[in-house]
Amino acid sequence: MNNLSSLLSPAVSPDYLELVNLKRSFFIRTEDVIFIQADVNYVRIVTKTGKVFVQAKTLKSYEQLLKKTSFVRTHKSYLVNFHHFAGYQITDGGTFIQLLDGKKVPVSKRRRQYVQTSVSQKQNGVN
Secondary structure (H helix, E strand, O other), X not given: OHHHHHHHOOOEOOOEEEEEOOOOEEEEEHHHEEEEEEEOXXXXXXXXXXXXXXXXXXXXXXXXXOOOOOEEEEEOOEEEEHHHEEEEEEEOOEEEEEEOOOOEXXXXXXXXXXXXXXXXXXXXXXX
16 A cells, blocks of 8 residues: 555655655755756656656646755746756857756746746755
């Protein structure tokens, strides 16, 4: 029954995310997660080691669980770990978060002000 509850809602602590696959349940450190990308009712969790974990959960469920951590929702399809931000870019092609590994994650027009405020607060140590 404990494993069933894990399937229904992802477990999280400030330090770890519980991931579930067909064979087992395991934990990864939240600080190792660069971003989480939505794909309908699945998410891709991308880590700094380059590993990608696919989970059958929604991005909204992870957003709720990680709201008191360093993660910021930048777009309808992205939840980004602030600890991996390298910069913020506004271009003719849109607004992007530049990550430490060189990747760019989009920031939607609707979330631009929220992301700018969140980045400022996190840089100033306000949560």
